[in-house]
Amino acid sequence: MNLLKLSWxxxxxxxxxxxxxxxxxxLGVGLISILFLLEDQIQKNFEKxxxxxxxxxxxxxxxxxxxxSSMYHIDAPTGNIPLKGIKPxxxxxxxxxxxxxxxxxxDSYKGYRxxxxxxxxxxxxxxxxxxxxxFVHNYDVTLGASAARNLGLKVxxxxxxxxxxxxxxxxxxxxTPDFVVVGVLAPSGTIMDQLILTTPQTxxxxxxxxxxxxxxxxxQGAEEVAVDENHIDDHEGHDHSADDHTGHDHGKDAHEGHDHxxxxxxxPKALVDEDGEQSITNLLLRFxxxxxxxLNMGRSINQNTDxxxxxxxxxxxRLFSMMSSAEYALRILAIVIIFVSGLSIFISLYSSLKxxxxxxxxxxxxxxxxxxxxxxxxxxxxxxxxxxxxxxxLLSHGGMYIIGxxxxxxxxxxxxxxxxxxxxxxxxxxxxxxxxxxxLLPAIQASRTDISETLSRG
Amino acid sequence: MMHTTQLSFSYDSSQxxxxxxxxxxxxxxxxxxGNSGCGKTTLLHLLAGxxxxxxxxxxxxxxxxxxxxxxxxxxxxxxxxxxxxxxxxFLRSLTVSENITLxxxxxxxxxxxxxxxxxxxxxxLKGKGNKKPxxxxxxxxxxxxxxxxxxxxxxxxxxxxxxxxxxxANTEQVIELLxxxxxxxxxxxxxxxxxxxxxxNFDNMISL
Numbered sequence: 001m002n003l004l005k006l007s008w009x010x011x012x013x014x015x016x017x018x019x020x021x022x023x024x025x026x027l028g029v030g031l032i033s034i035l036f037l038l039e040d041q042i043q044k045n046f047e048k049x050x051x052x053x054x055x056x057x058x059x060x061x062x063x064x065x066x067x068x069s070s071m072y073h074i075d076a077p078t079g080n081i082p083l084k085g086i087k088p089x090x091x092x093x094x095x096x097x098x099x100x101x102x103x104x105x106x107d108s109y110k111g112y113r114x115x116x117x118x119x120x121x122x123x124x125x126x127x128x129x130x131x132x133x134x135f136v137h138n139y140d141v142t143l144g145a146s147a148a149r150n151l152g153l154k155v156x157x158x159x160x161x162x163x164x165x166x167x168x169x170x171x172x173x174x175x176t177p178d179f180v181v182v183g184v185l186a187p188s189g190t191i192m193d194q195l196i197l198t199t200p201q202t203x204x205x206x207x208x209x210x211x212x213x214x215x216x217x218x219x220q221g222a223e224e225v226a227v228d229e230n231h232i233d234d235h236e237g238h239d240h241s242a243d244d245h246t247g248h249d250h251g252k253d254a255h256e257g258h259d260h261x262x263x264x265x266x267x268p269k270a271l272v273d274e275d276g277e278q279s280i281t282n283l284l285l286r287f288x289x290x291x292x293x294x295l296n297m298g299r300s301i302n303q304n305t306d307x308x309x310x311x312x313x314x315x316x317x318r319l320f321s322m323m324s325s326a327e328y329a330l331r332i333l334a335i336v337i338i339f340v341s342g343l344s345i346f347i348s349l350y351s352s353l354k355x356x357x358x359x360x361x362x363x364x365x366x367x368x369x370x371x372x373x374x375x376x377x378x379x380x381x382x383x384x385x386x387x388x389x390x391x392x393x394l395l396s397h398g399g400m401y402i403i404g405x406x407x408x409x410x411x412x413x414x415x416x417x418x419x420x421x422x423x424x425x426x427x428x429x430x431x432x433x434x435x436x437x438x439x440l441l442p443a444i445q446a447s448r449t450d451i452s453e454t455l456s457r458g
Numbered sequence: 459m460m461h462t463t464q465l466s467f468s469y470d471s472s473q474x475x476x477x478x479x480x481x482x483x484x485x486x487x488x489x490x491x492g493n494s495g496c497g498k499t500t501l502l503h504l505l506a507g508x509x510x511x512x513x514x515x516x517x518x519x520x521x522x523x524x525x526x527x528x529x530x531x532x533x534x535x536x537x538x539x540x541x542x543x544x545x546x547x548f549l550r551s552l553t554v555s556e557n558i559t560l561x562x563x564x565x566x567x568x569x570x571x572x573x574x575x576x577x578x579x580x581x582x583l584k585g586k587g588n589k590k591p592x593x594x595x596x597x598x599x600x601x602x603x604x605x606x607x608x609x610x611x612x613x614x615x616x617x618x619x620x621x622x623x624x625x626x627a628n629t630e631q632v633i634e635l636l637x638x639x640x641x642x643x644x645x646x647x648x649x650x651x652x653x654x655x656x657x658x659n660f661d662n663m664i665s666l
Contacts, residue, residue, distance in 0.1 A: 002563065006552075013551030359549045365508065366606075367536015367565040369529040452503040455543065455618075 003372070007379035010352075017348040018384065021341060025388025028338030029431060030395035035330055036423045037400050041415050042323070046072070046316055049191050051124050051284075053312050055298055057086060058282040063310035064319060070103055070282040071312055073113050073191050074413075076165060077105045077281045081307050084276030086283050091272075096294045099124075101284040102271055104203040109159055109179070109196060111167040112147045116200035116280070118271070124284070125192045131155055132183030137267055138202040141179045144195045145187040146414075157181045161206060176206045191413070200280050201268035342438040345384050349377060349442040360446050361454040374447040381439025382432060389431040393424065459484040459646060460505070460614065465514035467500055474512070477501050480664060484613075487637055487647040489659070492666030494652055501666070502618050502650045506539055507531040519613055536565030540607030540645070542636070544619035546599040548591035554578070555587035558606050565610045577605045581635070596623070600632060608639055615640055617649045621656065633659050 011018045058066045059079030068075040089100045104116030119134045132155040158178035163171040287294040298309035400417030407415045461481040468474040475497040503509045548557045559569040581601045621629040640647040
């Protein structure tokens with residue numbers, strides 16, 4: 001019969017008090033731990049997708065929304081921008097810009113976003129192929145690892161995209177040619193795992209075919225209308241030019257591609273050589289160095305053009321500072337719960353002392369020292385704290401597993417409860433300290449039990 | 459084996475309890491008898507080292523327990539003294555067996571379930587080991603208390619009013635059982651009581 005076992009038996013003889021203390025303790029620990037996990041994973045997810053992007057250019061709207069949609073693929077895009085405004089940024093001799101990556105967005109397949117871009121994206125996000133190759137022709141797609149796995153697609157498979165970013169059969173582009181999977185990327189741990197990549201020109205062709213959907217797009221916000229009207233004019237221009245001018249014959253080719261299947265899909269030109277009236281959604285920029293002029297470039301774009309420019313670092317910091325106040329409030333709540341749970345351990349031990357006074361005296365009679373009684377009560381507090389901690393960690397990691405599932409379904413982000421944080425080690429230390437403090441006073445009281453008087457009273 | 463010299467104790471300065479010098483030899487079961495309020499229980503607690511006397515010494519097994527540190531007294535008591543009270547008390551969260559093995563481990567001995575089992579059987583408590591003490595009858599509980607007092611092979615057993623709650627038949631039975639157990643384990647039994655019925659059971663008697 002060692003002390004730990006004795007403490008355990010004492011706790012178990014009061015199951016209601018013990019479970020209340022445990023539950024409170026577990027809730028407090030669980031809340032703090034899940035905050036740690038969320039903070040860590042949100043930060044990691046944001047950081048690993050930064051990809052050294054210095055500036056994002058897109059249609060006017062909320063800069064945070066633009067960053068979230070273009071770099072994290074969470075929110076809806078702010079709209080489209082015409083190519084003519086951004087062609088200079090593709091010039092390799094640009095004094096400030098090291099490289100530029102175009103993104104076209106707005107369509108999806110079963111909830112997975114289709115992004116029109118160039119194969120430069122492999123260099124931006126350090127991507128490598130698992131199977132097949134990068135997209136070359138229009139309607140070729142290269143899939144992110146998770147997208148391929150979850151959609152059950154492999155090289156050679158065909159599918160049709162749908163308009164919008166949610167899974168909705170009614171918005172399927174059923175007049176367009178099939179997309180053909182030509183490659184699957186190796187997992188990179190970035191948002192690229194969740195995307196379907198193709199050429200920007202594919203977007204134009206798809207929407208050329210799908211005027212009905214285009215009209216719907218026009219009805220979205222005022223600023224988008226301007227852009228979308230361009231887009232529509234541009235498409236109409238295409239239809240004419242496809243008939244009349246050889247210079248714009250890619251539209252016609254696309255029609256042929258539609259008729260004859262993938263074999264006819266063309267290899268698109270570089271975007272700089274495309275019609276300036278065509279549009280893309282965003283342009284990601286990397287600067288040659290963070291010069292004053294580079295910093296000014298964003299401001300100049302915002303003031304002098306119909307486009308907006310936003311710096312990812314600034315917007316993400318803004319987002320974090322918004323989140324941190326909510327997190328702060330939750331952390332205060334967790335600390336209050338933990339404090340109350342400590343109080344509950346204290347009260348439950350202290351009140352049990354009264355009932356157990358005679359037992360304490362008996363233990364002394366049987367040879368137990370004052371320190372034995374002290375240790376027994378401290379152990380009861382520690383056992384409660386450690387069990388509460390374990391329960392809390394199970395709660396938070398289990399909760400994180402469920403959050404992770406929801407996040408994967410809704411945002412295509414990987415969250416997991418399957419690892420421990422160093423902070424959780426500190427949390428254990430804090431829990432043990434709290435358990436010790438809560439049981440200290442009852443333990444002192446127990447060790448001071450006046451045996452003779454207690455026994456005399458019976 | 460036990461003697462006291464000029465023992466006195468006071469709860470406050472106005473009331474001082476003084477006790478006659480006692481001397482008990484090994485194997486001499488002794489009855490200390492006195493009326494309620496004359497300080498019997500106080501004397502027993504002084505003898506068992508549960509209280510420190512204001513003056514005087516208690517010598518048990520040639521050791522002056524009054525000069526020991528509190529933890530030395532606790533350890534000495536656990537190893538050498540068995541105690542039985544008027545109403546048996548146990549740790550509610552433990553079973554009968556666990557209460558007894560607790561006495562072993564608190565005295566610093568290895569727990570020995572076989573010995574506990576044998577002792578329980580000796581006192582007609584076979585099969586009660588896994589019950590909680592409060593599930594037993596009061597007579598059975600008193601016998602468990604005797605097992606607990608005996609389990610560490612003490613040299614001396616103090617019993618505080620062990621029979622005052624019992625009828626004549628049970629009184630006779632318990633006191634003979636105590637004496638028999640004490641004899642069997644070579645312990646000296648010292649009973650403190652106001653119960654006049656016990657006079658005939660003891661050769662040595664000290665009146666307070």
